[in-house]
Amino acid sequence: MDGDTLKAKSTFETLATLRIPYTGIDAKTFVLNCYKDAFKECLLENHVSTPAYAIIDSLNNIDSEQITPLLPAMVKLNTHMGGSIGMDETAICYTLEQVRTRCETIMKTFKSKALVEKYIKGKELTGIAIQRDNDIDVFVGQKIFSADYSFCSWKAVWIDEDSYAYNGPYDDSDGKIRELCIGGFRACGVTGYAKFDILVDQDGTPYIVDINPNCSLGQYDSAIDVVPSLFGRKFEVSLFAIINTALKVNKQRALEVAPQKALYFHT
Incomplete structure (x- = not known):
């Protein structure tokens, strides 16, 4: 709605x-x-x-010790908008920097926290x-x-x-x-x-x-x-x-x- x-x-x-x-x-x-x-x-x-996961609500909260064990990770919206919204080829992240970039995109575009989930x-x-x-x-x-x-x-x-x-x-x-x-x-x-x-x-x-x-x-x-x-x-x-x-x-x-x-x- x-x-x-x-x-x-x-x-x-x-x-x-x-x-x-x-x-x-x-x-x-x-x-x-x-x-x-x-x-x-x-x-x-x-x-x-x-799968194991972490919630990211700020780029300042991306902790390498928390995220590294999840790599490679699937990074997606935490809010369930349905229909695979926001899911594209950049969703699978292999490095900490890729996770950071993907989280930034999700938070800015969809105004949602990011879910970093072990792929x-x-x-x-x-x-x-x-x-x-x-x-x-x-x-x-x-x-x-x-x-x-x-x-x-x-x-x-x-x-x-x-x-x-x-x-x-x-x-x-x-x-x-x-x-x-x-x-x-x-x-x-x-x-x-x-x-x-x-x-x-x-x-x-x-x-x-x-x-x-x-x-x-x-x-x-x-x-x-x-x-x-x-x-x-x-x-x-x-x-x-x-x-x-x-x-x-x-x-x-x-x-x-x-x-x-x-x-x-x-x-």
């Missing part, structure tokens, strides 16, 4: 006040997940793997978690990038339709990714559905690098349809589960919302 992600919380608050059922997370969880350091702390506190080189996966009654279904696909890309940059997401594709269902026979997604789902207070960006290092250890607990809920082009479809899951089945969960959760939300004065709309 007006380029400010946080303003979107008013949508959740209005729906809750008017007791109109809606899918997905509530306002409190939305705000929490707007800040990458906040959701990463939730993951760590619940023993869910996420995990390996497979990039998308995990889709859909709540169904008391269970959580998890579907995982591996992104296969074209020769022009090595990670999901802004251009890869929004400009080049052929930047990556999913090459069939991902083999999670050991259950590591499922366990990771369910752990992240519960740690971050997600309701209904979520999309996880996951990296798997050379040793096979998976890490959650981002979570979108309010991802695009649409058919055909959205990950919440594409990835489950790799497993033969129809979008209608997922949508039914999401709406069914929303109806149950909203009954509880209605009980938690204090009676409000009538709202008057003037024209």
Whole structure:
């Protein structure tokens, strides 16, 4: 809303006040997940793997002893603006000076603190978690990038339709990714559905690098349809589960919302 992600919380608050059922997370969880350091702390506190990181709010606070162990590092906005905003070829930094330059760009351009995160080189996966009654279904696909890309940059997401594709269902026979997604789902207070960006290092250890607990809920082009479809899951089945969960959760939300004065709309 007006380029400010946080303003979107008013949508959740209005729906809750008017007791109109809606899918997905509530306002409190939305705000929490707007800040990458906040959701990463939730993951760590619940023993869910996420790459080591540091938050930079001033160029004067770039400490070589703190940053050097993170190199090479992925440097991105701490504020979750969605859609890989600000992610380009300069996001991966190999030296302290590159980190400094990248942090300066982020703070000046986007007015956001910078998240310096240890770069995990390996497979990039998308995990889709859909709540169904008391269970959580998890579907995982591996992104296969074209020769022009090595990670999901802004251009890869929004400009080049052929930047990556999913090459069939991902083999999670050991259950590591499922366990990771369910752990992240519960740690971050997600309701209904979520999309996880996951990296798997050379040793096979998976890490959650981002979570979108309010991802695009649409058919055909959205990950919440594409990835489950790799497993033969129809979008209608997922949508039914999401709406069914929303109806149950909203009954509880209605009980938690204090009676409000009538709202008057003037024209």
